[in-house]
Amino acid sequence: MAYVIEQLINGLAVGSVYALIAVGYSMVYSILYLINFAHGDVITFGAFTALTMLVIGVPIPVALFLACVLGAALGMTVERIAYRPVRYANRIVPMISALGAGLVIASTAQAIWGPEVHAFPQVIPRWSFELFGQLIPFQPLIIIAIAVVLVTIATILLDYTRLGRATKCVCQDIHAAQLMGIPINTIVPLVYAIGGFLGVAGAVLYVTYFNAVYIQMGLLATFKAWSAAMLGGVGNFHGAFVGGLLLGIAEAFSVVVVGSAFKDGVSLVFIVLILLLKPDGLFGERTTARS
Amino acid sequence: MSLLEIRDVTCGYGHRMVIDSMSVTVDEGEGVSLLGHNGTGKSTLIRAISGVIPVKSGAILFEGKPVANLTPDALVKRGIVHVPAGRRVFPNMSVEHNLEAGAFTRTDRQEVWHDVEAMMERFPILGERRKSAAGLLSGGEQQVLAVARGLMARPKLLMVDEPSLGLSPTMVQFVFGILAELRKDGTSVMLAEQNVRKALAVTDRAYVLAQGRVIMDGPSESLLSSEAFREDYLGAKRGGSFGELVEEALGTQS
Numbered sequence: 001m002a003y004v005i006e007q008l009i010n011g012l013a014v015g016s017v018y019a020l021i022a023v024g025y026s027m028v029y030s031i032l033y034l035i036n037f038a039h040g041d042v043i044t045f046g047a048f049t050a051l052t053m054l055v056i057g058v059p060i061p062v063a064l065f066l067a068c069v070l071g072a073a074l075g076m077t078v079e080r081i082a083y084r085p086v087r088y089a090n091r092i093v094p095m096i097s098a099l100g101a102g103l104v105i106a107s108t109a110q111a112i113w114g115p116e117v118h119a120f121p122q123v124i125p126r127w128s129f130e131l132f133g134q135l136i137p138f139q140p141l142i143i144i145a146i147a148v149v150l151v152t153i154a155t156i157l158l159d160y161t162r163l164g165r166a167t168k169c170v171c172q173d174i175h176a177a178q179l180m181g182i183p184i185n186t187i188v189p190l191v192y193a194i195g196g197f198l199g200v201a202g203a204v205l206y207v208t209y210f211n212a213v214y215i216q217m218g219l220l221a222t223f224k225a226w227s228a229a230m231l232g233g234v235g236n237f238h239g240a241f242v243g244g245l246l247l248g249i250a251e252a253f254s255v256v257v258v259g260s261a262f263k264d265g266v267s268l269v270f271i272v273l274i275l276l277l278k279p280d281g282l283f284g285e286r287t288t289a290r291s
Numbered sequence: 292m293s294l295l296e297i298r299d300v301t302c303g304y305g306h307r308m309v310i311d312s313m314s315v316t317v318d319e320g321e322g323v324s325l326l327g328h329n330g331t332g333k334s335t336l337i338r339a340i341s342g343v344i345p346v347k348s349g350a351i352l353f354e355g356k357p358v359a360n361l362t363p364d365a366l367v368k369r370g371i372v373h374v375p376a377g378r379r380v381f382p383n384m385s386v387e388h389n390l391e392a393g394a395f396t397r398t399d400r401q402e403v404w405h406d407v408e409a410m411m412e413r414f415p416i417l418g419e420r421r422k423s424a425a426g427l428l429s430g431g432e433q434q435v436l437a438v439a440r441g442l443m444a445r446p447k448l449l450m451v452d453e454p455s456l457g458l459s460p461t462m463v464q465f466v467f468g469i470l471a472e473l474r475k476d477g478t479s480v481m482l483a484e485q486n487v488r489k490a491l492a493v494t495d496r497a498y499v500l501a502q503g504r505v506i507m508d509g510p511s512e513s514l515l516s517s518e519a520f521r522e523d524y525l526g527a528k529r530g531g532s533f534g535e536l537v538e539e540a541l542g543t544q545s
Binding site for chain 2: 162165166168169172173175176177178179180181182183185
């Protein structure tokens with residue numbers, strides 16, 4: 001039982017990290033039907049920047065916040081350079097452009113920080129406390145809390161501000177939104193900024209949890225976050241979050257059942273199963289059937 | 292001075308020009324139809340006016356000021372609102388939030404909600420469904436919502452693209468009833484339609500487009516009585532599926 005609870009907490013922690021990363025994918029996809037392949041590399045870059053700032057002694061909260069801001073800026077830059085010029089081209093074109101942008105960012109990161117795996121400092125202490133005779137680790141709980149707070153803030157901004165509602169319009173129909181006088185060249189970069197900010201936050205928590213940061217984690221993050229986004233229903237903000245949590249828990253228990261070697265395969269199995277059984281995802285919004 | 296003056300405008304998609312040096316005017320309070328078959332450039336012209344596609348050459352004056360190639364949001368702020376073909380309501384948003392979205396460029400937030408209420412009263416079919424997702428409305432209800440959403444910006448010129456598209460005859464009747472009411476209230480309207488008879492009934496003047504050019508224009512009544520127009524667009528001689536349909540309509544009316 002104790003082991004199950006521990007795995008559940010770990011699963012939720014990793015899952016909330018996936019959720020933070022997935023939200024960025026999901027929102028971008030719903031606007032432009034583009035899988036933002038550069039997203040994983042943007043957040044890796046952000047995590048490395050956080051590492052460098054921590055090494056040179058920037059206070060932890062400042063370093064993490066600045067890294068997230070950099071993620072937002074990088075997301076917007078990628079949109080401006082790689083996506084906007086091909087926004088209305090055939091869907092394959094922005095996808096290739098995305099792959100290219102991802103390569104550029106990953107290679108730049110590799111040139112700066114090198115290909116090896118770096119240890120990441122513990123920004124959240126690894127204490128634990130006892131509750132009902134059960135040893136509860138402190139760090140995963142903080143990770144879950146941070147993720148919940150960030151997603152709640154993002155939700156409030158989307159639901160209750162003028163720009164947030166405009167963003168929802170753009171996500172549902174970019175052309176109609178444009179005709180409402182919504183400045184899409186402000187909103188679309190904003191979406192990339194939100195995705196980059198939350199994504200880097202997720203990435204920093206991820207590397208803290210696993211105590212390692214390396215170039216290739218961008219690709220791994222892409223698989224997992226994409227799987228989470230699909231699980232929840234692509235384009236659905238909350239679906240992406242719940243999808244992330246479910247994936248995290250499934251991974252944690254897959255370690256128990258089939259061994260840790262297969263853990264990273266779980267997200268891929270999910271992708272296949274979703275495509276086969278419920279392509280809209282668990283919470284896919286399909287009220288558009290009638291027209 | 293005309294409210295909208297389009298002077299020798301050429302525009303299209305990429306390198307393919309669809310509109311060839313076209314001139315069209317809409318006066319204050321006037322209703323103007325753009326008529327023509329599929330692919331003659333009606334929607335393209337409206338898209339160019341609303342800033343969605345670039346104007347290659349020529350001028351567009353709105354209230355005497357040049358507005359060609361402004362961004363869509365700048366044009367909405369000036370009072371040019373485009374209700375797109377195929378309705379394009381925001382499917383996962385409630386009816387009232389769709390209306391609110393239409394008023395995005397306005398800064399008087401209190402007044403906006405007042406206007407939302409006014410729309411609910413004016414169009415009871417929206418009032419009854421105010422909380423339901425717009426994607427669940429019927430085609431006709433969505434078209435009414437699209438027009439109401441356009442009105443939320445308090446336009447000086449409302450451009451409605453193909454409002455009869457995909458609607459049942461009853462719903463077409465209903466939607467054109469609404470357009471007629473708008474015209475009575477003095478709203479300036481530009482209407483792109485394939486349903487010639489319906490369009491002429493609610494507008495003062497019309498331009499007939501073919502291959503990106505204006506081939507005929509004039510007051511609605513005089514077009515209806517023009518021999519050439521009747522032959523080509525009301526199907527008096529040529530037939531074809533479009534013509535036959537109109538002929539049928541004419542037959543039942545005479």
